[in-house]
Amino acid sequence: xxxxxxxxxxxxxxxxxxxxxxGFVALDAVDFSxxxxxxxxxxxxxxxxKSTFVNSLTxxxxxxxxxxxFNGTDITRLTAWQRARLGLARSFQLPRPFKSQSVRQNxxxxxxxxxxxxxPDRIAAEAEAILLxxxxxxxxxxxxxxxxxxxxxxxxxxxxxxxxxxxxFADESMxxxxxxxxxxxxxxxxxxxxxxxxxxxxEHIMRTVVRFSERIVVLVAxxxxxxxxxxxxxxxxxxERAYLGQ
Amino acid sequence: xxxxxxLLFYALQTGLLLGGFYAAVSVGIxxxxxxxxxxxxxxxxxxxxxxxxxxxxxxxxxxxPLLSLVIAAAPAFLLGRLLYKMYYYAFERHxxxxxxxxxxxxxxxxxxxxxxxxxxxxxxxxxxxxxISTTFNFWYVSLPLRxxxxxxxxxxxxxxxxxxxxxxxxxxxxLAVSQDPGALRLVGGNPVKIKEIAFGVSIASAVIxxxxxxxxQPVEPSIGRDYIGRVFAICVLxxxxxxxxxxxxxxxxxxxxxxxATFGGPAWAPAVAFSLLILTLxxxxxxxxxx
Numbered sequence: 412x413x414x415x416x417x418x419x420x421x422x423x424x425x426x427x428x429x430x431x432x433x434g435f436v437a438l439d440a441v442d443f444s445x446x447x448x449x450x451x452x453x454x455x456x457x458x459x460x461k462s463t464f465v466n467s468l469t470x471x472x473x474x475x476x477x478x479x480x481f482n483g484t485d486i487t488r489l490t491a492w493q494r495a496r497l498g499l500a501r502s503f504q505l506p507r508p509f510k511s512q513s514v515r516q517n518x519x520x521x522x523x524x525x526x527x528x529x530x531p532d533r534i535a536a537e538a539e540a541i542l543l544x545x546x547x548x549x550x551x552x553x554x555x556x557x558x559x560x561x562x563x564x565x566x567x568x569x570x571x572x573x574x575x576x577x578x579x580f581a582d583e584s585m586x587x588x589x590x591x592x593x594x595x596x597x598x599x600x601x602x603x604x605x606x607x608x609x610x611x612x613x614e615h616i617m618r619t620v621v622r623f624s625e626r627i628v629v630l631v632a633x634x635x636x637x638x639x640x641x642x643x644x645x646x647x648x649x650x651e652r653a654y655l656g657q
Numbered sequence: 658x659x660x661x662x663x664l665l666f667y668a669l670q671t672g673l674l675l676g677g678f679y680a681a682v683s684v685g686i687x688x689x690x691x692x693x694x695x696x697x698x699x700x701x702x703x704x705x706x707x708x709x710x711x712x713x714x715x716x717x718x719x720x721x722p723l724l725s726l727v728i729a730a731a732p733a734f735l736l737g738r739l740l741y742k743m744y745y746y747a748f749e750r751h752x753x754x755x756x757x758x759x760x761x762x763x764x765x766x767x768x769x770x771x772x773x774x775x776x777x778x779x780x781x782x783x784x785x786x787x788x789i790s791t792t793f794n795f796w797y798v799s800l801p802l803r804x805x806x807x808x809x810x811x812x813x814x815x816x817x818x819x820x821x822x823x824x825x826x827x828x829x830x831x832l833a834v835s836q837d838p839g840a841l842r843l844v845g846g847n848p849v850k851i852k853e854i855a856f857g858v859s860i861a862s863a864v865i866x867x868x869x870x871x872x873x874q875p876v877e878p879s880i881g882r883d884y885i886g887r888v889f890a891i892c893v894l895x896x897x898x899x900x901x902x903x904x905x906x907x908x909x910x911x912x913x914x915x916x917x918a919t920f921g922g923p924a925w926a927p928a929v930a931f932s933l934l935i936l937t938l939x940x941x942x943x944x945x946x947x948x
Binding site: 469471491495496509512520521524531570571573 | 832840843844845846847
């Protein structure tokens with residue numbers, strides 16, 4: 412699989428992406444590429460720009476300089492919902508379900524908007540299938556308010572998956588979970604990746620990142636300081652100093 | 658004491674009937690202010706616009722006000738969508754909606770009001786329909802159709818909007834955009850388009866409430882100002898974005914106004930909504946119902 416991944420074309424590229432907030436440089440000319448079906452870990456200390464980077468690529472806010480390419484097409488000027496429809500999905504660090512709607516209805520919204528399905532029966536059936544896939548089949552009719560933390564994270568992933576993404580940014584999907592729960596979420600992510608979805612895992616739990624990723628990218632103070640094989644990156648002196656050696 | 662009890666009974670009866678009409682008047686503000694965060698202070702102006710549409714169609718072509726309500730709905734929906742587009746491109750897109758947007762809707766309020774004055778003058782106008790002067794009496798219960806019809810239509814309107822928001826994908830998208838537009842955007846929903854449709858529904862509901870108002874009482878162009886405090890008070894009391902809360906709050910305001918008018922005099926009635934608004938904000942700022 413590693414061989415095939417290496418040879419595939421980049422599905423997503425960021426070129427010299429720069430983002431400033433009132434003069435503060437949150438991202439400083441960051442280059443990034445992600446291949447079809449690749450699993451990448453994005454790490455960095457708090458405030459290093461990880462979430463800003465994800466927000467920049469998914470179109471939550473505009474960037475000040477640089478460009479973002481999806482399948483070779485420049486999507487820098489596209490809005491977040493246009494990027495979602497193309498196949499860029501993300502889950503949130505803090506789960507943000509639509510609380511007034513059931514678990515299944517939360518999954519149905521992206522099926523309608525991102526995928527453009529209109530047949531209610533088909534949408535319902537597909538939503539049920541996605542819930543089974545992420546391990547929430549039994550909670551289909553429940554309110555998100557009744558879900559546990561790990562179930563909420565799975566709902567986030569399910570909702571992102573329902574948008575039929577080609578790239579998924581999992582933003583701290585495992586923060587605050589127990590080891591068993593982390594394994595559950597990791598299993599879901601591996602399953603999604605096995606279906607061909609490229610995944611960028613933004614995570615603080617190093618053991619999990621190393622276990623999951625084929626490649627690790629490190630951001631420190633808005634700059635990319637390392638990008639490569641997990642073992643090599645983790646032993647990179649600058650990474651140890653800036654992040655691991657704290 | 659016996660007389661007081663009888664008066665109270667009539668006040669309660671009138672208040673309940675009036676409450677149904679208030680639900681029709683306020684459901685649009687629950688959508689625009691409660692769900693979309695748009696402080697549409699011009700909402701009552703569109704109620705009066707609807708009333709004058711009913712007046713014009715009735716006085717010129719003899720069209721029943723209830724039919725004019727159907728005729729006005731679609732153009733009002735399109736007008737609402739157009740207004741939201743203007744509001745979005747001028748203010749919301751730049752994050753300048755709070756103060757400048759409020760000024761925008763103030764402007765719309767006055768434009769509609771002055772437009773109606775130029776077209777129809779400042780006199781009170783009324784409509785003619787066979788049911789307006791009909792009253793059914795059962796025992797102590799008196800049911801004037803000019804109040805029963807707005808109650809029924811008002812409750813039907815809220816039920817229809819409730820079914821729309823809970824049973825259709827578009828309606829559920831409106832609930833989603835009211836809760837978290839950012840999250841909706843990231844699953845492929847275009848919040849601007851959804852808000853535009855929802856605002857269209859809001860304005861259509863206001864214009865539809867107009868013929869109901871002119872069935873109840875004669876109207877003149879500036880009468881809409883009386884409803885500004887009332888509709889916002891009902892929205893806040895009902896829990897901002899809860900349709901069920903809007904109905905219950907409308908009934909409470911209707912009854913409170915009718916009881917106040919009966920025992921304290923009609924002059925005190927307009928103060929009721931503001932008093933309830935202040936009490937709600939002090940004691941239960943989240944309102945009675947939360948969606």
